[in-house]
Every structure is written in C-alpha cells, then in structure tokens.
Amino acid sequence: MQSKSPAVVEPVEPSPARRIGLFSLFSSPTVDAVALEERAANLAKRSLKKEAKVAGLKLAISMMDLTTLEGKDTVGKVEQLCRKARRPMEGDGTLPSCAAICVYPNFVTTAKKALEGSTVKVASVATAFPSGLSPLPIKLEDVRRAVEFGADEIDMVIDRGAMLSGDYAKVFDEIARTKEACGPAHLKVILETGELGTYDVVRRASDIAIAAGGDFIKTSTGKVQPAATLPVTLAMLEAIRDHWYATGVRIGMKPAGGVRTAKQSLQYLVMVKETLGDAWLTPDLFRFGASALLNDVLMQLEKERTGFYQASADFSKE
Amino acid sequence: MKKTQEKQVNPAGFVRGGAEIVKAERAEENVVTHRLSIPKAWKMYVGGAFVRSESGRYFQVVGATESADATTTNIPLASRKDFRDAMGVAQAAQPKWAARTAYNRGQILYRLAEILEARSEEFVRSLVRGGATEAEAALEVAAAIDRSVYYAGFADKLGALLASSNPVAGPHFAFTVPEPIGVFAVLAPQKLPLLGLVTTILPLVCAGNTVVAIGSDLDPRTVITFCEALATSDFPGGVINVLTGRAKELAPWFVKHREVRAIEAYSDDAALLTELERGSADAVRRTKTHHAVAREWFFDDRRGQGLGFLERAVEHKSIWHPVGL
Numbered sequence: 288m289q290s291k292s293p294a295v296v297e298p299v300e301p302s303p304a305r306r307i308g309l310f311s312l313f314s315s316p317t318v319d320a321v322a323l324e325e326r327a328a329n330l331a332k333r334s335l336k337k338e339a340k341v342a343g344l345k346l347a348i349s350m351m352d353l354t355t356l357e358g359k360d361t362v363g364k365v366e367q368l369c370r371k372a373r374r375p376m377e378g379d380g381t382l383p384s385c386a387a388i389c390v391y392p393n394f395v396t397t398a399k400k401a402l403e404g405s406t407v408k409v410a411s412v413a414t415a416f417p418s419g420l421s422p423l424p425i426k427l428e429d430v431r432r433a434v435e436f437g438a439d440e441i442d443m444v445i446d447r448g449a450m451l452s453g454d455y456a457k458v459f460d461e462i463a464r465t466k467e468a469c470g471p472a473h474l475k476v477i478l479e480t481g482e483l484g485t486y487d488v489v490r491r492a493s494d495i496a497i498a499a500g501g502d503f504i505k506t507s508t509g510k511v512q513p514a515a516t517l518p519v520t521l522a523m524l525e526a527i528r529d530h531w532y533a534t535g536v537r538i539g540m541k542p543a544g545g546v547r548t549a550k551q552s553l554q555y556l557v558m559v560k561e562t563l564g565d566a567w568l569t570p571d572l573f574r575f576g577a578s579a580l581l582n583d584v585l586m587q588l589e590k591e592r593t594g595f596y597q598a599s600a601d602f603s604k605e
Numbered sequence: 606m607k608k609t610q611e612k613q614v615n616p617a618g619f620v621r622g623g624a625e626i627v628k629a630e631r632a633e634e635n636v637v638t639h640r641l642s643i644p645k646a647w648k649m650y651v652g653g654a655f656v657r658s659e660s661g662r663y664f665q666v667v668g669a670t671e672s673a674d675a676t677t678t679n680i681p682l683a684s685r686k687d688f689r690d691a692m693g694v695a696q697a698a699q700p701k702w703a704a705r706t707a708y709n710r711g712q713i714l715y716r717l718a719e720i721l722e723a724r725s726e727e728f729v730r731s732l733v734r735g736g737a738t739e740a741e742a743a744l745e746v747a748a749a750i751d752r753s754v755y756y757a758g759f760a761d762k763l764g765a766l767l768a769s770s771n772p773v774a775g776p777h778f779a780f781t782v783p784e785p786i787g788v789f790a791v792l793a794p795q796k797l798p799l800l801g802l803v804t805t806i807l808p809l810v811c812a813g814n815t816v817v818a819i820g821s822d823l824d825p826r827t828v829i830t831f832c833e834a835l836a837t838s839d840f841p842g843g844v845i846n847v848l849t850g851r852a853k854e855l856a857p858w859f860v861k862h863r864e865v866r867a868i869e870a871y872s873d874d875a876a877l878l879t880e881l882e883r884g885s886a887d888a889v890r891r892t893k894t895h896h897a898v899a900r901e902w903f904f905d906d907r908r909g910q911g912l913g914f915l916e917r918a919v920e921h922k923s924i925w926h927p928v929g930l
Contacts, residue, residue, distance in 0.1 A: 596689060598863035 315494045316529075318486035318522050327517035330561055331554040340553065341591050344584050347552040348375055349383035350570045352410055352541065354578050355390060356509060365394045367605040369401035376585050385581070386570040387440060391416070392429065395436035410440035410475070414465060417479075417508035419444035423461060430468040440473040441465070444508060447482045450492055458492070462499035475541055476501035480519045481511040489519055493526035503539035505576065514544025517554060524562040537566065543576025549587035552580060647825070649681050649849050650832035652694040653842020660684035664851075666825060672734035680825045683850030688817065688858050691846040695788045695815040696864050698843030703785045703813035711760030714811060717838040718753035724834060725750065728799060728827065735798060735824030748904055749803040755910055756811040763812060763915045776928045783919035785813030786891065787866035790859040792852055794871040798824040799831055800903050802847075805869055808914035810844055814867075817846045819856065825849040853877060860884025867891040869917070871898060893917055
C-alpha cells in the first residue's frame with residue numbers, strides 16, 4: 288500500500304460560481320426563533336470585568352464606524368466627527384482610532400481630507416440610502432460617484448420590497464451589480480432587518496448578500512426600528528459561519544443602530560467570539576455602526592481609569 | 606380576626622413551616638376558615654417600579670414587639686450598582702420633570718398629600734411597627750402630610766420669590782432666574798423614616814430636580830410604604846428613586862458619580878458627612894450636610910421647611926439683555 292502524505296490543503300480563492308453553487312439560495316436553513324433568542328440572551332449574560340473589560344472596550348472603539356447620516360449634516364460636523372474618530376479622547380494616546388467614518392456621499396471628500404494620514408477609513412452610504420427605491424442605474428451611479436470621491440467602503444441597501452415579495456433574483460442581481468460598481472471599495476450590504484419581519488427572511492437575505500459578493504453584511508440603516516438586536520445579529524453571524532465552513536471565505540458583520548452602551552458592545556463581541564471565533568475580532572471583519580456608542584465606551588473607560596462614574600456632559604457630543 | 610402563631614395544616618393539606626396561619630371566624634355564619642397569610646416582598650422604588658437589589662442581598666428588620674406585626678422581614682440591601690442604575694434613571698427623568706409647568710408639579714405634590722391622607726392609618730401602624738409610640742406616629746404622619754401640601758403650594762411660587770430684576774449701571778436689564786440643579790443624591794435621616802424623607806426630598810422635586818435617596822434603615826418598611834404612595838400619586842417614574850441599604854456603604858458612592866450634581870445628607874456619623882464634603886470638593890458639587898439633627902427640628906414649621914430648602918434646590922442664572930431691543 289502506498290503511504291499517503293498528510294493532506295495539505297492549499298488555500299484557494301473560491302470562484303464566484305463556487306460561492307453561489309455551494310449555497311443554493313433557495314435552501315437557506317430555517318431559523319429556530321426561540322432557540323436563537325435564548326442563545327443570544329444567554330451570551331449576553333457573560334460578565335467582563337477589569338482588564339478584560341478595558342481590552343474589550345478598546346477593541347470596540349477600533350471597530351467603530353462613527354456615523355452621521357442626518358439631513359442636517361454640515362461640513363463642520365463631519366470634520367469634527369473625523370477628529371473624534373482619529374483621536375477619540377483628548378489627552379489619552381492609548382486609545383485606538385475608530386475604524387471608519389460613515390457619511391452620505393456629499394461628505395466623502397470632506398471626510399477624506401480630514402482623515403488624511405490616519406488609519407481611519409471613509410465609508411459612504413449609497414444606492415439611494417435609506418430606502419433603496421430608485422432605478423438601478425441611478426443607484427449604481429450613486430455608488431460610482433462615492434467611490435470616485437474617495438470612499439474606501441460602500442454601505443448599500445437591498446430592495447426590501449423585492450426581498451419580501453420573493454423576488455430574490457432581483458435582490459441578488461442588484462447586489463452583484465453594486466459590487467461591480469464598487470471597484471476596489473469594500474461593499475457592506477444593509478439588510479434592514481427591522482423591515483424583514485422574520486429571522487428566516489433575515490437568514491435568506493444574508494445568504495443572498497454573501498453569495499452576491501458582499502464583503503460585509505450589515506443589519507440596519509439606523510432609520511428603522513428595531514435596528515440591530517442581539518438575536519438578529521446572531522442569525523446573520525450563523526449565515527457567515529455556515530458560509531465559512533462551506534467555502535473558507537470570511538465575510539464581515541456590522542450591527543448598526545441600537546448599539547448605544549458599552550455593555551451592549553461587549554455583549555456583541557462575546558457573541559462574535561462564541562459564534563465565529565477570534566479570527567473575527569478585528570476591524571477587518573467586525574464593525575459597529577454607531578454614533579452614541581463611542582461616548583458611553585469612553586465614559587466606561589474613564590470610570591475604570593479613575594474610579595469615578597462619569598457625567599455625559601463632560602464628553603463632546605461629536 | 607384572631608391570630609395564632611402555631612404551625613397548622615390548612616384545609617387543602619399544605620403545611621407551611623413557620624408561616625403564620627390566620628384563623629378567621631365568621632361569626633354570622635359560624636364557619637371557621639383557615640388561610641395562609643400572604644407576606645409582602647419588600648422592594649426598593651426605582652424608575653417607578655419596585656425592584657430587588659441587583660446584588661440579591663437582603664438585610665433583616667424586626668418589628669417592635671408592641672406592634673401588631675412583630676415579624677422579621679427581609680429588606681433589599683442596595684449595592685453600588687443599584688445606586689448607579691438609579692442615577693441613570695433619575696438623570697433620564699430630570700429634563701422632562703423640569704420641563705413640566707410648576708403648576709403641574711404642585712398638583713402632583715398635592716396628589717401625594719391626598720394619597721398619604723387616605724393611607725394615614727396604615728402609616729401610623731407602620732411607624733408603630735418601626736418602634737414609635739401611637740402618639741408619636743400620628744404626629745409624624747400628620748406633619749408629613751402637611752409638609753407635602755406646603756411644598757405643593759410652593760411649586761408655582763418659588764420662581765416669583767427667588768427670581769429678581771437686578772439694578773445695573775449700564776443700558777441693560779439684568780434678570781436672575783432660579784433653575785433646577787439636576788439629580789440630587791440624598792441620605793435621608795435615620796430617625797423619622799417618613800417625615801425625615803418627606804422633609805428632605807419634597808423641596809428638591811418641587812423645584813424640578815430628580816432624586817436618588819437612601820431611606821432610613823432603621824424602619825425601611827415605612828420608607829417602602831411611602832414609596833407605594835409615591836407610585837400612586839402621579840409622580841412620573843424616575844423622579845423620586847428610593848433605595849434601602851446601609852448609608853456607610855452607599856453614601857461614599859455619591860461623590861464617585863459625576864452625574865450627582867448636589868447632595869443633601871443627614872447623619873449622626875460626622876466622619877461620613879466629612880467624607881462627602883471632602884469628596885465633593887473636586888467636582889465643586891453643592892453639598893449640604895446635617896449632623897445629628899434633633900427630632901423636634903423636623904416638626905418645627907419654621908426650621909423644618911421653608912424657602913431656604915427651595916433655595917438649596919436651585920441654581921441661579923443671570924441674564925443680561927440690552928435695553929431697547
């Protein structure tokens with residue numbers, strides 16, 4: 288008998304066909320809602336204290352997409368937010384910068400300039416955010432312009448109407464075309480889980496977004512309640528995990544909207560670690576989309592440093 | 606109603622070890638019924654809800670032997686985190702409470718007086734269980750109700766009494782207006798669990814502040830019964846939050862919480878009060894301590910209540926405005 292050498296599997300970049308083929312879009316597993324919610328609630332009970340808490344909170348800052356997506360945004364506000372993303376707290380050089388700034392396309396140039404020379408990336412929402420209900424050519428043009436302005440990452444929205452009416456092909460095609468339009472920019476696909484109704488639809492939308500080429504899947508626009516919740520994030524993390532098992536490809540996750548407190552951010556980190564492992568505990572594969580979260584994390588870090596509970600009035604809003 | 610302390614088996618066959626079984630005789634029907642008494646779980650009042658301590662800890666109080674209910678009871682022993690959580694609630698409630706009209710705050714305080722009056726017998730019984738004599742208790746309840754009415758009436762008048770139009774040398778008007786300070790941390794007097802608490806917190810909420818108070822741990826059941834009156838008196842949740850626990854453990858956290866904007870503390874422990882004053886220096890926090898105050902002081906309408914209490918509950922804002930605009 289011929290002795291076999293130990294199997295060495297060369298890492299292969301899977302072809303798009305393989306990505307899709309292994310994950311038939313019409314066979315997404317159903318989600319056990321009760322078990323999902325219970326598991327998410329259980330994972331939220333872990334208690335992180337002292338050094339582990341500080342380390343977790345610093346990691347959370349480095350994963351933050353500091354976001355401002357309001358009709359009343361101004362150049363001044365975006366610049367101020369960029370300064371905060373670079374250096375979350377004056378006088379504390381030990382804190383990491385945030386991962387990115389997330390703005391509307393019109394502010395990409397401003398943000399890009401304000402963040403020059405830093406590690407902070409610029410993410411732009413596009414594809415007729417937040418509804419996504421414009422003709423596809425306009426949505427693609429929106430993406431191309433944002434990339435042209437200098438966006439490193441594009442946050443797109445799916446057509447939730449198409450998703451809910453079962454037109455999965457349309458959802459898939461729009462994501463694939465958007466990915467094409469992104470060029471070198473990373474693509475995050477917003478599912479807007481608050482409008483999808485059930486975990487089954489969320490799971491299916493996740494599978495479609497991953498198969499169609501999304502680098503990240505993201506829960507929400509922040510404009511719809513409920514936004515990110517622990518169970519819905521867990522359902523999406525499980526889609527990422529199953530895809531990873533099947534293909535070896537790591538897709539990123541971004542809960543957005545509704546993550547307001549330092550405690551919540553740690554709960555999400557615990558969930559990611561338990562579902563996907565340490566490999567995902569990096570800004571390349573996990574992000575928080577948030578605006579209020581940063582200040583609460585800073586307040587908790589100051590509490591750990593000084594022993595005094597902090598007052599929100601002592602922290603700049605932007 | 607007749608009570609027996611011995612163990613009994615009720616008609617359904619349940620035995621409850623040590624629990625008191627009330628044996629009631631309905632004379633007119635000549636029927637004897639047996640039932641288990643339903644003891645109340647005593648809880649703290651935070652955010653308009655009755656809660657246990659997050660720590661799961663309790664301390665025990667025993668009723669005075671002369672009272673009808675001399676049983677031993679478990680009372681939540683509040684922790685540092687309970688205080689922190691209550692602070693969050695009080696802070697969230699403060700802007701909305703301050704934004705209500707003074708008239709409306711007055712109405713709510715008056716409603717509290719109505720509820721206290723309706724439950725006055727219960728409060729007297731409660732104070733007697735806590736060790737007061739029948740006469741002392743009746744006096745304390747009456748004084749507490751009157752004090753509620755007093756501050757109810759003051760709510761829409763303190764602005765007129767404390768604000769001023771200031772004479773200045775120049776073409777300006779200068780106004781001074783009182784504004785609520787924010788969240789007060791309160792260490793209520795140990796003696797007089799009802800009147801002491803009422804005296805301390807009502808002027809603060811009257812002026813638009815919210816409060817986290819630590820009630821007397823000598824008679825916490827009266828404190829909690831007072832919270833039940835608060836809960837039914839139209840006070841929005843979070844305006845008055847009351848914890849039960851040990852002053853020595855909790856009060857030092859007053860000064861370790863930057864959202865605590867002011868402190869009112871009554872204690873016989875001079876060292877504890879000094880600790881609070883010293884700890885507040887760094888944040889320039891307004892801190893008023895009262896050491897070993899005599900009982901009579903609380904009953905005296907000239908010393909135990911008044912505009913001075915409301916002045917401590919506000920900070921003054923001065924506005925300069927050019928003449929002719």
